[in-house]
Amino acid sequence: MTVAEESLPTAFDRAGLPREEVAAWLACNGSVTGDFRQDAASFSRQWRIGAALIAHLPAKPAHSEPQAVAAAQIQARDRAAREKFLGAHVETLYQRLTGEFTKFIRVEQLVRDAADIVPGLVPDNGALMRENGLEQRDKDGAEIDQGLLLSHVLAHPAAGMHLCHAMLLPHPETAEQARRFAERGTLTLGGATLARRGKAAVVTMRNPRFLNAEDETTLDGLEIAIDVATLDGESDIAVLRGDTVEHPKYRGRNLFSAGINLTHLYRGKIAYVWYIKRDMGLVNKLFRGVARPDVSPDELFGGTIEKPWIGVVEGFAIGGGCQLLLALDYVLAASDAYMTLPARKEGIIPGAANLRLWRFTGDRIARQAILYGRRLDCDTPEGRLICDEIAEPSSIDAALDQVIDGFTSSGVVSAAGNRRAIRVGQEPLDLFRRYMAVYAREQAFCHFSPALIANLERNWNAQNRAP
Numbered sequence: 001m002t003v004a005e006e007s008l009p010t011a012f013d014r015a016g017l018p019r020e021e022v023a024a025w026l027a028c029n030g031s032v033t034g035d036f037r038q039d040a041a042s043f044s045r046q047w048r049i050g051a052a053l054i055a056h057l058p059a060k061p062a063h064s065e066p067q068a069v070a071a072a073q074i075q076a077r078d079r080a081a082r083e084k085f086l087g088a089h090v091e092t093l094y095q096r097l098t099g100e101f102t103k104f105i106r107v108e109q110l111v112r113d114a115a116d117i118v119p120g121l122v123p124d125n126g127a128l129m130r131e132n133g134l135e136q137r138d139k140d141g142a143e144i145d146q147g148l149l150l151s152h153v154l155a156h157p158a159a160g161m162h163l164c165h166a167m168l169l170p171h172p173e174t175a176e177q178a179r180r181f182a183e184r185g186t187l188t189l190g191g192a193t194l195a196r197r198g199k200a201a202v203v204t205m206r207n208p209r210f211l212n213a214e215d216e217t218t219l220d221g222l223e224i225a226i227d228v229a230t231l232d233g234e235s236d237i238a239v240l241r242g243d244t245v246e247h248p249k250y251r252g253r254n255l256f257s258a259g260i261n262l263t264h265l266y267r268g269k270i271a272y273v274w275y276i277k278r279d280m281g282l283v284n285k286l287f288r289g290v291a292r293p294d295v296s297p298d299e300l301f302g303g304t305i306e307k308p309w310i311g312v313v314e315g316f317a318i319g320g321g322c323q324l325l326l327a328l329d330y331v332l333a334a335s336d337a338y339m340t341l342p343a344r345k346e347g348i349i350p351g352a353a354n355l356r357l358w359r360f361t362g363d364r365i366a367r368q369a370i371l372y373g374r375r376l377d378c379d380t381p382e383g384r385l386i387c388d389e390i391a392e393p394s395s396i397d398a399a400l401d402q403v404i405d406g407f408t409s410s411g412v413v414s415a416a417g418n419r420r421a422i423r424v425g426q427e428p429l430d431l432f433r434r435y436m437a438v439y440a441r442e443q444a445f446c447h448f449s450p451a452l453i454a455n456l457e458r459n460w461n462a463q464n465r466a467p
Contacts, residue, residue, distance in 0.1 A: 017053055020021065025049040026073075030081045032088045033147065040118045043085045045118025050078040051127075054140070061138050075141070082121060082145055093117065094159040101158070104166035107276045108152075111146040122146050128271075136268040137453045143272035147444025150276055154437035157430070161298070164433050167280035168291035168304065170375075174227040181228050191218025192225035193243070193336040198401070199408040200310070201229035202239040205257055211250065212242040214278070214320050215261035215270055223282035230290045231305060236408045237415075239400070240286070240313035240324065247384035250315065254396075256337070259319025262346065266462035272447050276440055278320075279351045284432065287327035288423065289416070299424040308407060308415045312400055313337045313378060313387065319350060325386055326356040329419070332403055333378035333387040340376070341369045345459040347452035349443050355435045359426060361385045381414050 012022045017182045032039055043455045051072055055278060057067050086093070097113050098105055115124040123131070123142040130137045151404035154160040163258050168439065181187045187194040193204045203225045205212045214222070229238040242256040264270050289306025293298040311317075311325050311335035320340045340358070343350040350370060350403070356365035365382060368374040391399035458463035 010071065011066065012053075012070050013244050014066035015057065015064075016067070017070060019055055020264075021049060021053055021056075025053060028081075030084060032076040032084055034088065034363040036089050036092045039085060039089060041229075043081055044119045044121075046081055047078050049254070049288050050074045051120065059138070060140055062070070071140070072153045074374075078120075078156055079145065079148065079440070082148055083152075085118075085121065086149065090149075091159060092158050094153055094156065094162070098162065101162055104162070104169055106166055107150060107163065107280060108273050109151060110163070113250055114149055122149050132268075132271075134268050136266055136448075137450070139268060139448060141448035144444045146272055146353065147440050147447075151437050151441035154440055155434055157433075159431040160437065161296075161430065164280065164284075164429055164436075165291055165297050167277075168285060168288060168297045169293060170231070171224045171281070174224050174231070177224050178231060181232065182234075187225065187228060189221030189225055191221035194203075194225045194228055196232075196235055197239065200404045200406055201228050201232045202236035202241065204241055204243045206243045207261070208243065208246040210261050210263065211245050211247055211253050211258035212321075213261040213264075215264045216274060219274060219278060223277075223285070223444045226282050226285050227290055230285065230307060235307075237308045237310060237404065238411045239310045239312060239404070240303045240312060240328065242321075253315060255315035256311075256313045256317045257319075257324065258316070258319030259321050260346070262456055262460050262462060263465045263467055265346075265390075266456045266460070266465075266466045269467070272444055275348075275351070275447070276436070277442050280436060282376075283324065284353060286324065287427075288429070289419075296430045299420045300428075302417075302420060304420075306416045306419055307420070308412060310400070310403055310407070312396065313339070314338070314393065314396060318342065319346070322386075323351040323353045323356075326353060326360065330389075330403065330407070331387045332389045332391060332396070332399055333413040334377045335390050337392055338375055339378065339380045339383065339386060340373065342373050342459075343372050345369050345370060345455055347449060347455040348446045349439060352432070352439070355427065355432070417457070 009022055025046065036170065054071055057063065057071055063071065081194050093114065095101065096117055097110060111113055111122050112125065114423065122145045127142050139154050175189060181194060185196055195202050205222060207213050207218050207233055242254055244252055262329060286309050288297060289304030291304050295301055295303030308329040309329040313330040313331060315337055317325055317339045319342055322341050341350045341353055354370060357369060361382065369376065376383045377389045388401065
């Protein structure tokens with residue numbers, strides 16, 4: 001027992017925790033033997049006792065100061081044990097989850113399956129359900145442990161690349177929706193619609209009540225629409241734009257995207273794994289294309305199906321909306337539109353923008369945008385570093401038709417090859433894997449930080465907005 005741990009029984013006494021259970025928990029020394037089964041059993045025992053101790057405490061909002069301290073100490077010690085276990089066994093665990101790399105498992109299923117193989121390593125369905133109905137400030141942050149798992153998986157070269165491959169494969173519902181699109185020529189999904197416009201497949205983001213913000217209701221539908229547009233054999237390029245919205249200030253106007261739905265975030269309606277699904281799924285598919293199961297998506301093997309993507313920015317591209325632009329090949333913007341990455345005011349990491357924005361704007365402007373909230377108006381020298389073409393709002397559709405014609409009039413036979421050749425020099429898949437290993441961990445702690453709640457109340461008036 002360390003010097004710090006010697007003071008724990010006293011702290012737990014003040015919190016009213018049963019001494020016998022505290023002693024049993026402290027007796028778990030957290031040593032790693034190197035044997036997966038033995039270590040899984042011993043660490044699971046510690047995590048089970050730790051969870052039982054926290055269950056003795058009232059819900060987080062009702063914690064007294066000693067109880068809050070005790071809960072934090074239990075979580076910190078058990079989390080350190082998870083780091084130790086994963087540091088020794090992440091490869092073996094991933095092999096068991098994927099049948100020795102023979103099965104592709106998406107991140108949302110991976111974190112749930114891991115709870116069955118090593119109980120206590122990540123929250124099980126029961127723990128997740130208990131948290132789901134709570135406001136963000138009232139959650140215990142159990143999903144942080146999902147972030148630790150995903151960070152360790154992504155940090156492992158073989159496991160991380162395999163997981164990147166899994167997330168670039170078509171969504172499980174894509175095949176059926178592609179069949180419907182082939183029959184009807186249009187598709188309506190939660191969060192997006194898809195239709196053809198000449199030689200282009202147009203994905204229109206839809207969340208009209210929330211300024212086309214992204215949340216749990218839009219994530220799968222938008223990814224499926226991107227899949228179908230990418231795989232559509234009747235179109236040469238794809239377009240991403242925002243639909244008209246309902247907000248009184250903008251009613252009837254097309255807006256690109258307000259980014260993450262901050263109201264849902266504040267109300268606890270966005271799970272941690274949402275961030276990872278989004279950036280390893282739909283955003284990375286815009287950037288890299290859709291993978292095939294039998295060929296590596298690494299640029300060296302040319303294993304993705306892809307086509308050029310055009311973005312149409314009307315109104316604004318805020319936060320996640322701006323992140324999307326960094327994955328596209330050409331951006332057409334209305335002259336009155338603007339872009340921001342308000343990560344500082346939200347308290348989260350803006351997806352892969354930290355990896356990509358500086359390639360467009362240079363390091364200083366990227367830091368100003370991410371760390372200090374600098375706004376970039378599209379029709380300015382700085383905005384044109386991201387936006388390729390500016391048009392008057394009233395002529396944006398005509399300008400889009402010209403861009404589509406410009407891309408397709410001579411065919412796009414070399415487009416996929418040129419995209420891969422650019423990527424391999426800028427952001428090969430292995431670099432993305434390494435970035436996501438950091439992102440998975442840091443975003444988990446940001447998502448459950450008290451500072452996030454304070455920022456949303458200070459900068460968004462979130463406590464007074466209807467969910």
